[in-house]
Amino acid sequence: MTGKFLLFITSAIFLQLACTSSKQISSLSLHTNQQVFWKELNSLCGQSFAGKVISAPANDTVFKNKTLIMHVRSCNDTVIRVPFMVGDDRSRTWIFSITENALQLKHDHRHKDGTPDAITMYGGTGGNSGSAVMQMFPADESTAKMLPLAAMNVWWIELVPGSHFSYNLRRIGTDRLFTIRFDLKQTVSNPEASWGW
Numbered sequence: 419m420t421g422k423f424l425l426f427i428t429s430a431i432f433l434q435l436a437c438t439s440s441k442q443i444s445s446l447s448l449h450t451n452q453q454v455f456w457k458e459l460n461s462l463c464g465q466s467f468a469g470k471v472i473s474a475p476a477n478d479t480v481f482k483n484k485t486l487i488m489h490v491r492s493c494n495d496t497v498i499r500v501p502f503m504v505g506d507d508r509s510r511t512w513i514f515s516i517t518e519n520a521l522q523l524k525h526d527h528r529h530k531d532g533t534p535d536a537i538t539m540y541g542g543t544g545g546n547s548g549s550a551v552m553q554m555f556p557a558d559e560s561t562a563k564m565l566p567l568a569a570m571n572v573w574w575i576e577l578v579p580g581s582h583f584s585y586n587l588r589r590i591g592t593d594r595l596f597t598i599r600f601d602l603k604q605t606v607s608n609p610e611a612s613w614g615w
Contacts, residue, residue, distance in 0.1 A: 449547035458579050463493035466608045469600035487609050488600050501612035508612045520544045523555040532614035540564055552576045
């Protein structure tokens, strides 16, 4: 009886610590700029927007002449998931997260059966507070190990309320620049769920 009681108490304490830790993470204090950015992105939850390529390498064939839609599909206090549809390709989801005292961007790539792609969950973590309408995500260590050529990647998101959301990628030291701009002034129909959802 005593052993079962101790096991119950231990389990209860562990559960309380886990909940406390989760609560602390979700109430993390971000810089004001990050808070504003996060709030604005969260306010788009449930909506979808059409985009167009503004800048891309000359040899790009992945996004050219394709219907581009971002869907701010899932939001909570610490994670916002944004599937990015490229024509019929539903393999991509951008994952924005609050980690420690910074914002993080990861790219979740899936196959049609929902299994992770060999190259997935790469991205970066903000190194400073950014601005209320722009957050930068330099490639992190795990990305550099996974994709050595991407070690010099910098992603940034520009979110101007009532105007546009732009996803940008620059590979420092090269002329590689990629920008897609989504019109926030008009929503579009929500697409089918991304692969793996």
